[in-house]
Amino acid sequence: MRGKGSSSSKISTLIVDDDPLTRRIHKVLLTKVGLETQAVENGKEAVDLYRSGASFDLILMDLEMPIMDGPKATKELRAMGVQSMIVGVTARDLEVEKQMFMASGLDDCYVKPLTTDTVTALVEKLNKDN
């Protein structure tokens, strides 16, 4: 079942990151593997999008962001009943920090930047789950 953020049968993705460089790279990467993308700059904007009725098959959630960070946004989305795949993306590579982020309700967590192989694996998992 495709998210309401998708205008076609393509997988829809929400990029949540305060870094414009990361947003740009991930947008091009995801588009290249055939995904639809939308991007916001912090966790609050992601939550607001869902509150307005949008939904996405996949959310790429940065850890550290102003206004609302990744863990807080993830907890709020899960509390709202959002079942989209939420994948954490962070520059932090300490295991304890990744575990903390995972505990907020992520499906998985990766160190930035994502690679083509990682995105391909996520798409395969999404297709399998659907």
Added chain:
Amino acid sequence: MESTLHQQISAMKQSLLDEGFVDGHFVELELLEDGDNLHFTEEIITLFFTDSARLIVDVEKELNNDPIDYSKVDKILHQFKGSSSSVGANRVRLQGTKLRESCKDGDVEGWKAALKQLKKEHATLKEKLDTYFQLVKQLGSEKKTMWHPNEGQVDMLAKNQLMKMAITKDEKVEFGHKDMVKKGTGKEPGKVVTEEEAVKVVSDEESVQMVAK
């Protein structure tokens, strides 16, 4: 002439990788270039240098404060790590990490030296990549051109498609390229083929099977 320029670009990129100036993430950026994002790598690298230069100024400003707010410094350097990692700026990233560690240890002489080295690495990388992109621009938009892989750089998209097919058939890439190019296009290796011809070869299963035999 074009082949020489391609070789020059290829050699320069390999040198950047071998010397650790850039890593695989830089190569990944280039692989994302296509018709819709022709100068994507240069665009991202330009963004990176603008952003990272500002971060270096910010961190130096913080380190010159008295007292130093090391948590603020750490936040800036965390951001710096993220962006340098995203573009594959390897040596810059590593030096940023050294600076961050010195700051965490409160090692004043250590961070002074590390900051100085960071600025140097940053400037060196910028200079090298400016030269690299100048060469790429010089080459123009010949993205549809492909060479025999043993002679020079291959169009990234066509090469990836060919490599995928050759590896699937358990053939060595060099062998696969050579015969697939000849069989599919009728041209001898080393001759220019278009991306459309290369894609045709990949999609022509009969050609690949004959190569596998």
